[in-house]
Amino acid sequence: MARVSQEHLDARRRQILDGAALCFARNGFHATSMQDVLKEVNLSAGAVYRYFSGKDELIAAIVTEVLDTVRGIYERAALESPPPTPDVLIPRTLTRMRELRPATLDDGAWMFPRLMVQVWTETTRNPELAAVLREGYQEVRAGWGRIVEGYKEAGLMPADADADALARTMIAVVQGFAAQIALFGGISEETVGGGLRALMTVPLAEQDA
Amino acid sequence: MARVSQEHLDARRRQILDGAALCFARNGFHATSMQDVLKEVNLSAGAVYRYFSGKDELIAAIVTEVLDTVRGIYERAALESPPPTPDVLIPRTLTRMRELRPATLDDGAWMFPRLMVQVWTETTRNPELAAVLREGYQEVRAGWGRIVEGYKEAGLMPADADADALARTMIAVVQGFAAQIALFGGISEETVGGGLRALMTVPLAEQDA
DNA sequence: AAACTTAAAACGAACGTTCCTTCTTGACAA
DNA sequence: TTGTCAAGAAGGAACGTTCGTTTTAAGTTT
Numbered sequence: 001m002a003r004v005s006q007e008h009l010d011a012r013r014r015q016i017l018d019g020a021a022l023c024f025a026r027n028g029f030h031a032t033s034m035q036d037v038l039k040e041v042n043l044s045a046g047a048v049y050r051y052f053s054g055k056d057e058l059i060a061a062i063v064t065e066v067l068d069t070v071r072g073i074y075e076r077a078a079l080e081s082p083p084p085t086p087d088v089l090i091p092r093t094l095t096r097m098r099e100l101r102p103a104t105l106d107d108g109a110w111m112f113p114r115l116m117v118q119v120w121t122e123t124t125r126n127p128e129l130a131a132v133l134r135e136g137y138q139e140v141r142a143g144w145g146r147i148v149e150g151y152k153e154a155g156l157m158p159a160d161a162d163a164d165a166l167a168r169t170m171i172a173v174v175q176g177f178a179a180q181i182a183l184f185g186g187i188s189e190e191t192v193g194g195g196l197r198a199l200m201t202v203p204l205a206e207q208d209a
Numbered sequence: 210m211a212r213v214s215q216e217h218l219d220a221r222r223r224q225i226l227d228g229a230a231l232c233f234a235r236n237g238f239h240a241t242s243m244q245d246v247l248k249e250v251n252l253s254a255g256a257v258y259r260y261f262s263g264k265d266e267l268i269a270a271i272v273t274e275v276l277d278t279v280r281g282i283y284e285r286a287a288l289e290s291p292p293p294t295p296d297v298l299i300p301r302t303l304t305r306m307r308e309l310r311p312a313t314l315d316d317g318a319w320m321f322p323r324l325m326v327q328v329w330t331e332t333t334r335n336p337e338l339a340a341v342l343r344e345g346y347q348e349v350r351a352g353w354g355r356i357v358e359g360y361k362e363a364g365l366m367p368a369d370a371d372a373d374a375l376a377r378t379m380i381a382v383v384q385g386f387a388a389q390i391a392l393f394g395g396i397s398e399e400t401v402g403g404g405l406r407a408l409m410t411v412p413l414a415e416q417d418a
Numbered sequence: 419a420a421a422c423t424t425a426a427a428a429c430g431a432a433c434g435t436t437c438c439t440t441c442t443t444g445a446c447a448a
Numbered sequence: 449t450t451g452t453c454a455a456g457a458a459g460g461a462a463c464g465t466t467c468g469t470t471t472t473a474a475g476t477t478t
Contacts, residue, residue, distance in 0.1 A: 003456060004443065012457090027334050030239035034434055044459040045435075055434065085411055107339075114333060120388060121330045124323060125236050130316075133392060148407075156411050162403040168396075169404030172385025179384045180377065183329060183342060187377075194371040195378030198357075200411055202294055202365050243468055253425045254469075264468065 013051050016041050021062055025114040026105060029059050029122055059122065063129050066119045069100060069112075071136045074171075078143035083150040086170050087196035091189040093174050098186070113182040116175075141167050222260050225250050230271055234323040235314060238268050238331055268331065272338050275328045278309060278321075280345045283380075287352035292359040295379050296405035300398040302383050307395070322391040325384075350376050 019041035023032045034055055038045060052058045073096045077089055084092070101111040123133040144167035151157045157166075173196070181187055228250035232241045243264055247254060261267045282305045286298055293301070310320045332342040353376035360366045366375075382405070390396055 009457095028237075028239065028330050030237065031334060033432080035432095046437090046439095046460075047458045049435070050457065085414055086408060087413065109333070117326070117329050117333070120326050120392060121237050124318070124326070124391060125240060130392075137393065151411060157407060158410065161407040161410065162400070163407075165400045165404035166407035167404075168386075168389065168400065169382065169408055172382050172389060172404075173378065174385065175388045176381025176383065176385030177377075179329060179388065180381060182333060183339075184346065191371070191374045191377065195374035195376075195381075197413055198366060198370040198372075198375035199295060199378055200409055200413055201367065201370065202360060202409055204296065204406055204409055205294055242466080244466095255424055255426080255471090258469070259423075 009051075012043075012047070016043065016048055016051055016058075017061060017065065020058055021065075021101075021115060022103070022111070024059075024062060024118055025111050028118050029062075060126075060129065062115070063119050063122055063126075064132060066112075066115050067132055067136050070116065071140060073097060073100070074140040075143055078147055081150070082154060083147040085151075085156070085200075086173070087193045087200060089147070090170060090173050090177075090196060091192040094177055094181070094187075094192060095189055097178065104186070108185040109183070110181050110186055113178040116178050117182045140171060144170055218260075221252075221256070225252065225257055225260055225267075226270060226274065229267055230274075230310075230324060231312070231320070233268075233271060233327055234320050237327050238271075269335075269338065271324070272328050272331055272335075273341060275321075275324050276341055276345050279325065280349060282306060282309070283349040283383075284352055287356055290359070291363060292356040294360075294365070294409075295382070296402045296409060298356070299379060299382050299386075299405060300401040303386055303390070303396075303401060304398055306387065313395070317394040318392070319390050319395055322387040325387050326391045349380060353379055 016037075020032075020037045023036050023040050026032075027036070034045070034048070037058070038048060041048070048058075052061065073093055076096070077093050080089075083089065097112045097116075098110050101115075103111045105111060105114060119129075119133075123130045141164065145163050147170075148157070148161075148163040148166045152159050152161070152163070177187065177192055225246075229241075229246045232245050232249050235241075236245070243254070243257070246267070247257060250257070257267075261270065282302055285305070286302050289298075292298065306321045306325075307319050310324075312320050314320060314323060328338075328342075332339045350373065354372045356379075357366070357370075357372040357375045361368050361370070361372070386396065386401055
């Protein structure tokens with residue numbers, strides 16, 4: 001047997017995944033050719049196809065890895081007790097997205113948000129991946145719903161407020177800023193927090209509903 | 210001369226654009242083949258290539274059309290006087306996105322948000338389109354910044370609040386919900402508005418900064 | 419009949435993948 | 449410790465397919 005160590009196999013797999021992620025973040029899944037990936041990871045076709053059965057499996061591996069990472073980031077935020085207010089929680093979540101893959105692309109955009117947007121488009125055309133995304137989203141929504149319940153317990157919100165709607169809104173803010181970061185480059189934590197604080201100071205018009 | 214009427218030419222062009230938009234919303238730009246488009250619009254290659262020089266031009270036409278539409282939606286919202294509070298303004302913006310292309314995809318997602326997400330990924334790999342997106346974004350940001358100034362004038366916000374940061378945050382909410390709609394299907398105006406009102410009721414922790 | 423549009427076949431290029439060869443590795447005998 | 453060897457790992461050319469596009473022929477309108 002001339003088998004190499006398991007660490008070597010794992011490292012190779014990781015090398016391929018990282019190089020592929022870089023390519024995909026730059027050009028998207030379908031505009032990236034296998035030969036682009038091969039060149040990026042400095043490996044031959046024979047090598048890569050030993051670790052992944054094909055391009056689809058490579059894409060699926062990246063997508064699920066990104067989705068797992070996203071879920072982990074949200075869940076870690078949901079663990080804090082007492083839950084920070086959104087103007088603290090949301091910038092912190094974005095910061096974690098940068099720290100996770102510190103590399104920036106040529107144009108200054110963070111890598112991870114770029115991958116997120118690419119994953120969004122891919123899940124819309126792959127029902128299998130769409131199911132994974134849906135499942136993860138449900139969990140995130142539930143987790144952040146619990147944060148909102150924490151707000152209620154702390155007296156920050158009326159008890160009859162729509163917890164799930166607020167959870168979805170906070171997630172939307174994260175997603176939206178992730179999109180802006182992917183499209184226009186990084187943004188400072190202060191800007192995000194300041195925008196949220198400004199939003200939270202706008203008084204609601206009295207309504208008779 | 211056997212030229213066909215200008216209306217016919219325009220109608221053909223529109224027919225191609227609409228069919229292509231449907232394909233692109235379903236499968237993305239690069240996973241959609243020209244033959245997919247030809248089949249969708251019931252035209253042959255010779256016909257389509259008379260109106261567009263190639264796939265890239267078709268993509269560019271769709272992208273710029275989507276971006277123009279988005280800018281129009283935001284700008285129309287910015288015209289209202291006095292400016293509605295975000296919990297009214299943002300759901301209304303999303304509603305307009307649905308009304309503009311009322312067709313829904315097979316899985317219930319609205320067509321326009323799907324196209325938006327596809328456009329986001331395409332602009333990250335095409336510098337020319339990225340410039341168009343940046344320009345439109347700047348205008349939207351400025352327009353919504355003026356809305357925030359309106360808030361200040363109406364006494365809804367302290368004068369020293371960061372207007373641009375709030376504008377970016379409101380845009381992020383729209384973008385984030387657009388992403389959720391593209392990924393998970395439509396959402397009711399009430400949910401979006403309710404989530405925003407809940408967010409706006411959270412009091413800010415006293416800070417000594 | 420002339421001018422122009424549409425249809426359909428076909429082309430070169432590029433893609434993902436496979437296949438066969440070469441290189442490298444680690445166990446084991448001496 | 450060292451040399452040998454089988455088998456796993458990597459390399460790289462070549463394959464069939466599919467892509468975007470072009471070309472050519474037929475049809476249609478004024």
